[in-house]
Amino acid sequence: MIISVASGKGGTGKTTVSTSLALSIGKDAQILDCDVEEPNAHIFIKPKIEKKESVSIPVPKIDESKCVFCGKCQEACVYNVIAVIPATSERSGKTLTFQELCHGCGACSYLCPVGAIKEVPRETGIIEMGYAGDLEFIHGRLNIGEAMAPPLIREVKKKIDKNKTVIIDAPPGTSCPVITSIQGSDYCLLVTEPTPFGLNDLVLAVEVLKEMNVPFGVVINRADLGDSKTEEYCEKENIPILMRVPFNKEIAQSYSKGIPIIEGMPEYKRSFEELLKKIKEEMKK
Amino acid sequence: MKQIVVISGKGGTGKTILTASFAALAKNKVMADCDVDAADLHLLLAPDIKERQMFKSGHTAVIDKNICIECGKCRELCRFDAISEDFIVDPVSCEGCAFCSNICPVGAIKMEENTTGEWFVSDTRFGPMVHAKLGIAEENSGKLVSLVRNKARDIAEENGADWVIIDGSPGIGCPVIASISGVDCALVVTEPTMSGLHDADRVIQVAKHFKVPVKLVINKYDLNEDMSEQIENYCIEKNVELSGKIGFDENIVKAMVEGKTIIEYSDGKTTNLIKGIWEKLSRVLV
Numbered sequence: 001m002i003i004s005v006a007s008g009k010g011g012t013g014k015t016t017v018s019t020s021l022a023l024s025i026g027k028d029a030q031i032l033d034c035d036v037e038e039p040n041a042h043i044f045i046k047p048k049i050e051k052k053e054s055v056s057i058p059v060p061k062i063d064e065s066k067c068v069f070c071g072k073c074q075e076a077c078v079y080n081v082i083a084v085i086p087a088t089s090e091r092s093g094k095t096l097t098f099q100e101l102c103h104g105c106g107a108c109s110y111l112c113p114v115g116a117i118k119e120v121p122r123e124t125g126i127i128e129m130g131y132a133g134d135l136e137f138i139h140g141r142l143n144i145g146e147a148m149a150p151p152l153i154r155e156v157k158k159k160i161d162k163n164k165t166v167i168i169d170a171p172p173g174t175s176c177p178v179i180t181s182i183q184g185s186d187y188c189l190l191v192t193e194p195t196p197f198g199l200n201d202l203v204l205a206v207e208v209l210k211e212m213n214v215p216f217g218v219v220i221n222r223a224d225l226g227d228s229k230t231e232e233y234c235e236k237e238n239i240p241i242l243m244r245v246p247f248n249k250e251i252a253q254s255y256s257k258g259i260p261i262i263e264g265m266p267e268y269k270r271s272f273e274e275l276l277k278k279i280k281e282e283m284k285k
Numbered sequence: 286m287k288q289i290v291v292i293s294g295k296g297g298t299g300k301t302i303l304t305a306s307f308a309a310l311a312k313n314k315v316m317a318d319c320d321v322d323a324a325d326l327h328l329l330l331a332p333d334i335k336e337r338q339m340f341k342s343g344h345t346a347v348i349d350k351n352i353c354i355e356c357g358k359c360r361e362l363c364r365f366d367a368i369s370e371d372f373i374v375d376p377v378s379c380e381g382c383a384f385c386s387n388i389c390p391v392g393a394i395k396m397e398e399n400t401t402g403e404w405f406v407s408d409t410r411f412g413p414m415v416h417a418k419l420g421i422a423e424e425n426s427g428k429l430v431s432l433v434r435n436k437a438r439d440i441a442e443e444n445g446a447d448w449v450i451i452d453g454s455p456g457i458g459c460p461v462i463a464s465i466s467g468v469d470c471a472l473v474v475t476e477p478t479m480s481g482l483h484d485a486d487r488v489i490q491v492a493k494h495f496k497v498p499v500k501l502v503i504n505k506y507d508l509n510e511d512m513s514e515q516i517e518n519y520c521i522e523k524n525v526e527l528s529g530k531i532g533f534d535e536n537i538v539k540a541m542v543e544g545k546t547i548i549e550y551s552d553g554k555t556t557n558l559i560k561g562i563w564e565k566l567s568r569v570l571v
Contacts, residue, residue: 009296009325010293010296010323010455011295011297011298011455012296012297015480037455037456037457038294038295038456038480038483038484038488040295040483040484043480076383076384078344078382103380104364105364105365105380105384106362106364106384107382107384107387110362110384111387111388144457144490145491147459147462149456149458171455172323172456174322174419174421175321175424175460176423176424177456178322179377183377195541195542196325197301197325197328197541200323200325204322207421208422211422226538226541227542249508252508255478255480256477256478256479256512257478257509257512258478258479258480
């Protein structure tokens, strides 16, 4: 079973929910932090990292001694990675590559008529894996300056162990990194806060999940702040509210120190066990 | 004309609250909401849309079943597993690279342009604003961010404006890189939590990587003063100017519920602190 934890708006409590949910299951659970731009789950889970892997995409390297400057690769590349300067009577030709724009599709090397393009790996991030007690932990970290998170997210998701209960901590927003993270989930929890910003972004996230056909429910964090419009929206749209977490200085403080709620306030362990039970019930519907 | 962008690394630290406050305080400015996949600035600035344009970007492969001979070459070569066993393209997985369409022996694959969003030029009570809405589950947000920024800059130049004030997005990937490149200042808003510091550090590294001047504000600093001190020490160590510290204030949410900036809502402590931050920032940049 794969449960992803997402939200339109950032900072609503995704990591708070995903880490405590995963810790409450413990054995036979796996937490994947797919927010590879800003991964935070490790701060709370404190895993012992046992394995690291480099993730790279294949980018073109031109062998200019073979290149005939025909321009086929430039024509094939829709990402403008390759610029071919044809030879003239005064100077020899040149082929420039802008590797940071490359998506690694492989078209250029395949279509090169003289075999002048070799693909070489360019690292875009790393995956770190380990355990915190019985809980298996995996996250990706995008390298600084890299623009594309989805290829790294896809690699993180290849570590999914289908025999376990898998909790995915997704990035905020509604665009490609979020879709890549949630895709293939059996259920999605949307964490929100009852403010105009929270509701606006929740509505966007709901549209995404409907489009993706993934069943979902809502967790309202800081439930006593803001206004009642989020509750009204969920009721009107028939979206189940599976948990409400009050605004509480104690929770905020333990969050700030990197302590999961269920460790800082053990009475919450039952709430998260309840949450998992409710998710399972929802999935049967 | 100077461009200033508010970013954070971690989401929900107060980017939009601060951007909207600067919009209320700065004179002669244009606003740009570059958080195109979960835009919120419009909730405080109530833009009146004057111009609306479609945003087209990227392509998706479409297989014509009448022509397809199911040879499987496209499936074999696609690196994004976007083509199913029955030769249907999954638009979410398709990267639009056109490799399949290039190699199809019978020309059965066409690349269709995606409409991935809309962008708007609007009037607000504080001046012009450029904003956008990325289509549901769409990509290429970086390109849409660049478009919004370019349009805002053009309007600022036409109007002789002094400022372009940009609301950024969380994270460190393509929309963030597009929103910070070439600005005069990237102001990072963070909160006194371990996650806040971890994420601010990563986005500050990105700003430095692209040689963008960066400053930092701690929001809700009084939620954990020890952590706040750690962030202040971080600033000293990494040579990042601390522009100010803002305490937790329930009025911020109350103002948000009324669709106002904190500057309009109250004359209290938070308003004065933000005024101080803006004055200092604008004095240095001009």
